[in-house]
Amino acid sequence: MTALLEAKGLKKTYRMGKVLVPALQGITFDVAEGEFLAVFGPSGSGKSTLLHVLGGLDRPDEGEVFVDGVGFSTLNDNALAEVRLRRIGFVFQFFNLLPRLTALRNVELPLTLADFPEKESIKKAEDMLKLVGLEDRMSHRPSEMSGGEQQRVAIARALVNDPKIVLADEPTGNLDTSTGGEIVQLMKRLNEEKGQTLVVVTHDPAIAETVDRIIYLEDGRVQRIKKGHGRL
Amino acid sequence: MRIKRVFSMAWESMRQRKLRAFLTTLGVVIGITAIIALASLGEGFRVSITERMEQGFELDVLTVIPGTLFAGMRAPFTDSEVANIRKVSNVSAATPVMQMGSVELYNEDKKVTAFVAAAVNFTEFQEVFPDRFTNFEKGKIPEKIENDTLIIGYKVNHPNETEPAFANPNDNVTMTVSIPTATPFPQIRFENYSFTVAGTLEKTGTAGLTNFNYWVFMPLETARKIFDTNSSDLVFVKVSNADFSENVAEKIEALFPPYQLTVLVPLSFIQQVNSILNMVEIFLTSIASIALLVAGIGIMNIMTVSVMERTREIGILKAVGAKSRTVLTMFLAEAALVGVLGSLIGVPTGYGLAHVLSYVLSSFVSPQQNHVFQAPEAEQATITPVFSWSWVIIAVVFGIAICILFGLYPARKAAKLDPVEALRYE
Numbered sequence: 001m002t003a004l005l006e007a008k009g010l011k012k013t014y015r016m017g018k019v020l021v022p023a024l025q026g027i028t029f030d031v032a033e034g035e036f037l038a039v040f041g042p043s044g045s046g047k048s049t050l051l052h053v054l055g056g057l058d059r060p061d062e063g064e065v066f067v068d069g070v071g072f073s074t075l076n077d078n079a080l081a082e083v084r085l086r087r088i089g090f091v092f093q094f095f096n097l098l099p100r101l102t103a104l105r106n107v108e109l110p111l112t113l114a115d116f117p118e119k120e121s122i123k124k125a126e127d128m129l130k131l132v133g134l135e136d137r138m139s140h141r142p143s144e145m146s147g148g149e150q151q152r153v154a155i156a157r158a159l160v161n162d163p164k165i166v167l168a169d170e171p172t173g174n175l176d177t178s179t180g181g182e183i184v185q186l187m188k189r190l191n192e193e194k195g196q197t198l199v200v201v202t203h204d205p206a207i208a209e210t211v212d213r214i215i216y217l218e219d220g221r222v223q224r225i226k227k228g229h230g231r232l
Numbered sequence: 233m234r235i236k237r238v239f240s241m242a243w244e245s246m247r248q249r250k251l252r253a254f255l256t257t258l259g260v261v262i263g264i265t266a267i268i269a270l271a272s273l274g275e276g277f278r279v280s281i282t283e284r285m286e287q288g289f290e291l292d293v294l295t296v297i298p299g300t301l302f303a304g305m306r307a308p309f310t311d312s313e314v315a316n317i318r319k320v321s322n323v324s325a326a327t328p329v330m331q332m333g334s335v336e337l338y339n340e341d342k343k344v345t346a347f348v349a350a351a352v353n354f355t356e357f358q359e360v361f362p363d364r365f366t367n368f369e370k371g372k373i374p375e376k377i378e379n380d381t382l383i384i385g386y387k388v389n390h391p392n393e394t395e396p397a398f399a400n401p402n403d404n405v406t407m408t409v410s411i412p413t414a415t416p417f418p419q420i421r422f423e424n425y426s427f428t429v430a431g432t433l434e435k436t437g438t439a440g441l442t443n444f445n446y447w448v449f450m451p452l453e454t455a456r457k458i459f460d461t462n463s464s465d466l467v468f469v470k471v472s473n474a475d476f477s478e479n480v481a482e483k484i485e486a487l488f489p490p491y492q493l494t495v496l497v498p499l500s501f502i503q504q505v506n507s508i509l510n511m512v513e514i515f516l517t518s519i520a521s522i523a524l525l526v527a528g529i530g531i532m533n534i535m536t537v538s539v540m541e542r543t544r545e546i547g548i549l550k551a552v553g554a555k556s557r558t559v560l561t562m563f564l565a566e567a568a569l570v571g572v573l574g575s576l577i578g579v580p581t582g583y584g585l586a587h588v589l590s591y592v593l594s595s596f597v598s599p600q601q602n603h604v605f606q607a608p609e610a611e612q613a614t615i616t617p618v619f620s621w622s623w624v625i626i627a628v629v630f631g632i633a634i635c636i637l638f639g640l641y642p643a644r645k646a647a648k649l650d651p652v653e654a655l656r657y658e
Contacts (some may be wrong), residue, residue: 052652055551077555078555081553081554081556084550084553097548099545100245109552113552113554115234161553
């Protein structure tokens with residue numbers, strides 16, 4: 001199994017006023033193609049920072065991230081944006097949809113940014129919304145949808161550009177248990193049916209039940225790596 | 233991202249914030265309206281002044297007078313000097329004139345005063361002033377010109393519109409002429425001469441340097457006999473094309489020793505006035521531009537607030553993969569749209585306002601029946617706003633440029649946002 005994503009010795013320190021907060025203190029691990037990986041840890045353990053660094057939203061102070069063998073440190077901001085656009089999909093705890101746009105337009109956004117012809121991008125966005133079971137919600141705006149529906153739209157948006165890897169930051173953190181469970185099942189289905197590589201940062205034990213591998217994070221360090229109940 | 237999509241997203245975003253978009257656009261509309269209104273009125277003002285001046289002085293007629301204002305008088309022109317002037321290239325006609333100052337005319341018990349009694353060669357004079365010396369109210373220039381032939385200007389003949397004319401063709405009138413004599417000692421003699429009226433002129437154009445309405449004309453030979461001279465006081469020179477007038481004036485000056493004569497060139501008067509009007513117009517439009525500048529600052533203000541409000545949105549865009557340049561273009565597109573919209577509304581509003589203003593202004597300055605100050609041929613003073621595409625283009629380009637310029641700072645601010653911090657923004 002080849003490593004799709006590699007994290008090598010990632011270190012990152014934040015400055016909060018006068019206090020230096022070490023968020024990542026040397027993190028190294030691989031994510032294999034087709035793997036469904038969960039990062040577990042208490043709040044403040046550096047999970048979100050790790051996800052941002054893995055997705056090229058933030059740069060580490062030290063260490064390197066490789067996606068498909070390409071090191072992020074060699075890329076400038078524009079090239080990194082291009083990597084986010086074409087190879088990485090993000091799913092956030094608070095959905096982060098554009099409130100002014102309909103579900104369809106939200107899902108279409110990455111394709112628009114990637115200069116897809118409008119006809120083609122609308123077709124693709126519709127397919128994605130069908131895939132996440134929202135074919136009858138396409139023209140609704142985020143404010144007209146439930147949290148679970150919004151998160152499905154966000155997942156559809158993350159998938160629409162056929163990314164190598166989807167990074168999800170507490171995707172169930174803002175949802176009730178049963179809706180959260182549906183989202184976990186959706187991600188599981190995507191992983192199994194499409195072979196989608198997923199990295200999920202979470203507190204949610206329900207996710208731990210489903211994933212292939214769990215990384216436990218504490219104080220910005222990998223405390224242990226455990227095999228999950230997934231198929232890998 | 234394709235520019236068409238950028239603009240459609242910008243348009244969508246403006247539609248979502250209608251009041252805000254309306255207010256920012258209103259600022260630009262006011263600026264553009266002010267520029268267009270003042271520019272078109274200024275241009276209309278220039279046109280109306282230039283037209284009046286062109287009616288007053290024939291642009292293709294130069295007036296040659298002996299002496300200069302500062303170097304003093306010299307002897308009047310001899311006939312051979314006039315002949316030399318006539319030979320200058322691009323001169324199509326030249327006619328000498330003797331002026332007698334004001335004279336009094338009597339027709340039985342009626343008496344009028346003419347400001348200028350001029351002695352001219354009628355046929356030559358007609359060549360130089362075809363527009364003003366051909367329209368007769370009554371009578372005409374006789375085929376055979378007698379020594380006592382007299383032509384009377386309109387205002388001389390009609391000092392008061394309500395009363396009957398002073399004289400009609402074939403009336404015999406008496407003219408009292410003051411004749412300066414040097415011997416035995418300097419004095420002025422008054423002598424009466426009898427004339428037969430040949431024609432009375434129609435009212436001629438607006439007042440200029442030579443307002444024939446107040447003139448009477450007699451044959452040059454007659455005046456020469458009265459004053460016992462062979463010279464002329466001034467020469468009117470008609471140029472084949474007004475554009476040559478400066479050049480012809482220089483050539484005429486070169487015929488004489490320096491400082492011996494003055495050539496009045498009406499075109500250069502008008503050019504002077506034009507350059508003054510130009511400055512006035514530039515001054516007016518720069519004041520109007522301040523309005524547009526203020527609108528620009530309004531745009532900067534509102535866009536800065538807008539960037540702060542939309543920080544999270546910008547974070548999302550960047551997380552999804554939007555480049556800084558894309559974010560910059562999106563915000564600039566909104567600013568540009570405000571400029572385009574503002575200009576599209578501002579240009580017609582500006583011309584509308586100009587028409588309203590010109591209507592209001594002209595009703596303010598309409599001629600009153602004021603006998604003391606009323607100009608002899610007071611006309612309704614109207615300034616018609618002038619539409620010009622070049623001003624439309626200037627205003628639109630300026631409007632959009634200001635919007636983009638002032639949108640640049642907030643747009644750059646948006647583009648530079650750190651995605652992680654932007655996403656965290658509440």
